[in-house]
Amino acid sequence: MNEEQHSGSHSETIHLPAPTAWPIIMAFGVMLAFAGMVTNFGISLLGIVLALSGAIGWFRQVLPHEAHEDIPVVVENIIITTTRPEVARIIVPEDDRAHLPVETYPVLSGIKGGIAGGIAMIPPAILYGLIAQHSIWYPVNLLGGAGVANWRNPSTADIAAFHWQGVLVAIVIHAITCLLVGLLYGAMLPMLPRRPILLGGILAPVLWTGLLHSTMGVVNPELDQHIAWGWFLISQVTFGLVAGWVVAHQSRIRTAQSLPFIMRMGIETPGLVRERESATENEDESR
Amino acid sequence: MADSTFPNPAVPIAGGAHGALDVTPPDVRKHSVLEILHSWITTVDHKKLGILYMLYGIFFLLVAGAEAIAIRIQLAVPNNHFLSPQVYNRFFTMHGTTMVFLVGMTMIFGFANYLVPLMIGARDMAFPRLNAFSFWVTAFGGLLLYYSFLGGSGLYGVGNAPDVGWFAYAPLTARAFSPGHATDYWAIALIVSGFGTVGTAINVVATALCMRCKGMTLMRMPLFVWLFVVVSGLTLVTITPLTAAQIMLLVDRYLGGHFFDTQAGGSAVAWMHFFWIFGHPEVYVLVLPAFAIANEVIPVFSRKAIFGYAAMVAASVGIAFVSLGVWAHHMFTVGMTSASNAFFTLSTMLVGIPTGIKIFNWLATMWGGRIRFATPMLFLTAFVFQFLLSGLTGIMLAVAPWNWQLHNSYFVIAHFHYVLVGAIVTAIFGGIYYWFPKATGRMLNERLGKWHFWLFTIGFHITFDVMHIPGLLGMPRSIYTYEADRGWGTLNMIVSIGGVIQGIAVLIFAYNMIVSLRSGEKAGNDPWDAWTLEWATSSPPPDYNFATDPVVSSRRPLWDLKHPEDPDWKYEA
Amino acid sequence: MSAIPLTPHVSDHQHPWHLPYRGRIGMYCLILGESAIFIIFVLAYVFYIGKSLTGPTPQQVLEVPIFNSICLLSSSVTIWLAERNLEHRKMKPFALWWALTIVLGLIFLVGTGMEWHTLIYEKGLTVSTNLFGTTFYSLVGLHASHVIFGLIGLSLVLIFTLTGHVKEEHAERIQVLALYWHFVDAIWIVVFTVVYIIGR
Amino acid sequence: MPWQWLWKTRNAIFAAALLAFCCGIVFAQGPQAATPSIFTPASTPATEINNLSYFVLEITGGIFLVVGGLLVYVIIRYRARDTDDNREPAQIYGSNQVELAWTVIPVLIVVVLFLTTARMIFAIQDAPKPKAALDVTTVAHQFWWEYRYPALGVVAANELHVPLSNTQDPKPTYMKLLSADVDHSYWVPQLSGKVDLIPNHPNELWIDPMRAGLYVGQCAQFCGAQHAKMLLRVYVDTPDQFAAWVKNQQQDGVQDPSVAAGRRVFETQACMNCHAVRGTAATGRFGPDLTHLMSRDTLASGILHNNKENLRQWIKNPDSFKPGSLMPAMQLSDDQLDQLTAYLSTLK
Secondary structure (H helix, E strand, C coil): CCHHHHCCCCCCEEEEECCCCHHHHHHHHHHHHHHCCCCCHHHHHHHHHHHHHHHHHHHHHHCCCCCEEEEECCCEEEECCCCCCEECCCCCCCCCCCCCCCCECCHHHHHHHHHHHHHHCHHHHHHHHHHHHCCCHHHHHHHHHHHCCCCCCCCHHHHHCCCHHHHHHHHHHHHHHHHHHHHHHHHHHHHCCCCHHHHHHHHHHHHHHHHHHHHHHHHCHHHHHHCCHHHHHHHHHHHHHHHHHHHHCCCCECCCCCCCHHHHCCCECHHHHHHHHHHHHHHHHHC | CCCCCCCCCCCCECCECCCEEEECCCCCCCCCHHHHHHHHHCCCCHHHHHHHHHHHHHHHHHHHHHHHHHHHHHHCCCCCCCCCHHHHHHHHHHHHHHHHHHHHHHHHHHHHHHHHHHHCCCCCCCCHHHHHHHHHHHHHHHHHHHHHHHHECECCCCCCCCCCCCCCCCCCCCCCCCCCCHHHHHHHHHHHHHHHHHHHHHHHHHHHHHCCCECCCHHHCCHHHHHHHHHHHHHHHHHHHHHHHHHHHHHHHHHCCCCCCHHHCCCHHHHHHHHHHHHHHHHHHHHHHHHHHHHHHHHHHHCCCCCCHHHHHHHHHHHHHHHCCCHHHHCCCCCCCHHHHHHHHHHHHHHHHHHHHHHHHHHHHHCCCCECCCHHHHHHHHHHHHHHHHHHHHHHHHCHHHHHHHCCEHHHHHHHHHHHHHHHHHHHHHHHHHHHHHHHCECCCHHHHHHHHHHHHHHHHHHHHHHHHHHHCCCECCCCCCCHHHCCHHHHHHHHHHHHHHHHHHHHHHHHHHHHHHHCCECCCCCCCCCCHHHHCCCCCCCCCCCCEEECCCCCHHHHHHCCCCCHHHHHC | CCEEECCCCHHHHCCCCCCCCHHHHHHHHHHHHHHHHHHHHHHHHHHCCCCCCCCCCHHHHCCCCHHHHHHHHHHHHHHHHHHHHHHCCCHHHHHHHHHHHHHHHHHHHHHHHHHHHHHHHHCCCCCCCCHHHHHHHHHHHHHHHHHHHHHHHHHHHHHHHHCCCCCHHHHHHHHHHHHHHHHHHHHHHHHHHHHHHHCC | CHHHHHHHCHHHHHHHHHHHHHHHHHHHHCCCCCCCCCCCCCEHHHHHHHHHHHHHHHHHHHHHHHHHHHHHHHHHHCECCCCCCCEECCCCCECHHHHHHHHHHHHHHHHHHHHHHHHHHHHHHCCCCCCCCEEEEEEEECCEEEEEECCCCEEEECEEEEECCCCCCCCCEEEEEEECCCCEEECCCCCCCCEEEECCECEEEEECECCCEEEEEECCCCCCCCHHHCEEEEEEECHHHHHHHHHHHHCCCCCCHHHHHHHHHHHHCCHHHHCECCCCCCECCCCCCCCCHHHCCEECCCCEECCHHHHHHHHHCHHHCCCCCCCCCCCCCHHHHHHHHHHHHCCC
């Protein structure tokens, strides 16, 4: 394999493919063959003859053995050096925030929390539909309305009726959003202080609802007109609380708050790796 | 290959970490002009072919740039008569076609040819003769395209070049609307140069997969090489549909076929689909090499390893795959169903996610570094900024309803020139400043380089920032002139002035290359204190690249040599 | 043979360094690109089914070329048998199977030629007759041109075999060529399905 | 030293100043009255797109401020300094958590943007057509526009008249878009987004203009030599104006015996092969219908003011205004030109 390039490099010469004019002749022939279509058939003929002779010449270059030339090697020392011989390390102070808890939740717990919360927020939403509009489809259609064709200025009865597109779109939107929020939550969890229930259960839903309240007029005006923000907030908080509860009941892992922010971010760098390895070793010993 | 003797034990150098390599000095025998010419024409050396690709690309950059300047002069004031409508239409068609196929494609393959074998520690490409054929057939295809200025309607007719737009929408390309041979030139020249493109793409993939030096596993390949594997794969599945569409066009024009003949039930929309199935991934074929250059230059000048190597590889592959499913966002106005419009809106927005990851990773690479703003890094910093902006205008265009307003307006022109000039050309300039010392043994003049950078960047922003506005004010593309009462006059004048400034900057660049080649500062083998294998041989490298086959054990083999106390392989393993 | 020690890692020296054969990778790439061309032509064919404004229609003029297809598809088997024989250094059976492959390919080409002759001169279908004619001749013609290129390659190998130039060490290269032939056959299955089953 | 820093970044400051200067010129001058800006909508589709565009601009602007701000911070904070201790900085290889976080946040943004966009696509594209809607068939030609009002029996060219609409009693105009030759695109930015006119591929477009007046635009798909001079003029009339306009257009061409000579020129010099004048033998369809030529403000698809002198010049040599136009110069004598112009001027 790769015979002519990589063999015999220990001697004073190296085999390299020999220069050849056949490829350029063939290329010129191919071009002329096509150029004949816009000029003159004779040019095509000339091109075909050239291309064929190029192909034959090329063929003879590689068969039965690829032609090569020997290039003499003159050995010279190349010094590989740098102007910056030293490398800085990220210094991790040992006493950094040692008083904080040293346990947190794995990334996957966020996804589990997202799924659980997504399921848990359905009952309050449905309940709202039943109480306010006597239809379980009302909140579903509000969410899925964007995907239902011809949905302009719907009446309340319209929204309360069953539309299979609405259900489908609502399920997709709901599932994607819950999973993503859960994933984001899980990814950032190890970086942030604990109290997932306070953060994810109360604070995040309130912020999220506020953000939606201000942008919903553009994102989905039908939803904006028909939405009951109180119930919306309840659903969101349900999501947050359940997600937080699920996360809180996952088994904890140790990478935690005694470390500086850069390590909680999961940054990979030589100095920190050593630190982390030694941390796990200590952990093993302590157990 | 099996044994691993150490013939050159490291020689300690005061104050530096070190390693040692064997190379030869360049051949110093005197050659006649004819001999030199002969050696370049018959060469199968990837380095020489890479340089040929670059020179060819730069030549056509100047040609197509001149066309752009003429276009801008014509548009500088309303109701101008500098160019006739026919000449204007030929110029913008040729400008687009040249820039995409003869400048963009050749320059990126110039980089691939020169650097991929060096970076993976190989002696040449996998198929050296195919490599030569690919270059020459591409080159002759380009010459054929420009020959149309002389021989448009056959040798005896009045000279005219293609004038149907670089997208050549049917049925404007039918014999009934484009008599003569101008459109045939367009199709045939692109088919011919397409052969070369496909050949090189095959070559790059085979080289990267089959020619790696010992220890260079796939996950240790420089990101540059990774990106070019992705680019070549993408080229293989995008240039070929274009060739297929051109064959259909020629069947229509020569054999009386009806593929795009709307009178006989053919479909004009089918051409748009076929063209954009090629046309949109083509943008990524061009921009991924810009990413590739950024992935090499930004870490070296920030003095840090690239942040998130695996994520960068995944994002590149992701971009390639998603880009195959977004073509119809060029067709939001042709009357697709609302569901199709929604689908292509979504798929287009999805491209933003892997590209976002890349921008964040470059920022994280620079974060905490010691950034040296030499000319290559200046260009690459501008690249990141401009690419961010073009990505955001891309999101705007992906919003189908807004696209109904923006499509085919000057906003779109500004957007894709932001990608093509602001991202791709800027990165390529940076790449040339970075690797010129390796290819020639001499540094490009830093002072001229700074002039080039600042003039070019300022000119760029004057031109293309302002160019968005006439689009928002209702100015469509491809018009040779416009009414005076539309309020586009001043804006177009500013845009044209910016274009001239960019032209001057490019001339400075060309001057810099010529001067530095003759009398530039000697580069040495590793002027930027870099980490990939191409810097482990002399500048310019000998014909055989490496006297002995390199062996690597990490993504940054030269870092390992320079910092034996903190080698990468310790971390990566 | 020596190597530059760019801080070799200990474990690297324990595994032999193995890379794929470049010819095979190159052929896979070529097949990838060719597939894209065929996809576009097939899509065009499917898109234009039933869009012709005038006759003749496929039902009126097309006959299913079953014998032809069997010949072409069985040539995939014969070329595979030839490859196996070459690997085992059995040159005579190799040449025999290889020649049979070429004969089968030729039968296919002649069959296609006769089909076209009938269509053009008896049934009056040309490229410019209607959309069906345009798409039919383009797609089938594109495939036929690939068969021709494949046959040229196969014939060259046969000539070299008969003159005694082909040896066991060329097996890898010959397998690459066979790969191309398999691709041409596989494409025929697609073309056949689209043109003679779906489109008819 | 701040001064040193200023001196070092003088190029950047110069660039910023130049940019600010340019923006100043642009906004000091401001868009003119006839500017078809997409930000001054006058019809529901354009208004909804305008609102959506502001929403998208806010989101992308926010992203730009955050990421661009980070870039500027990195450039300033982490540039190599003279006081550099000549060490390599700490090497950081990546972080899965951080990658995950900055993947999910863009995905969430995409979800929001997509839902908003999808709703808008359906709202505009699939809007139900009210009974009161006016139907117009628009046929694009190289390089002019033909308008047919099938319910009203009116054929017009280049200048579209539509009735005013309002939210209480909507009177939208639904256009069926056809092409006689190559691809064109219908774009009047203040009324709606553009829709292409493609041969053998009918499309639809609707507008419900809320303000009377003239709206301009032009063909937005390259269609040949005179693509640039294929201008669009949409007149939004009050109900009375519109009724009067329709009434006039429905009549046959004026038969004025005093210009019979000109009419003879029209009928003998091949004009009638391409142009129609209702009530005469001229029924050509390749060029614009001239039955009510003088009721239009402009000639040659909006590029010339419609008066006798321009009309005469245009007939004499169309190529001097529109090189590549499909209307041939008929090589008429000066007398013939005068007679023909006089005749056409009576077609009110």
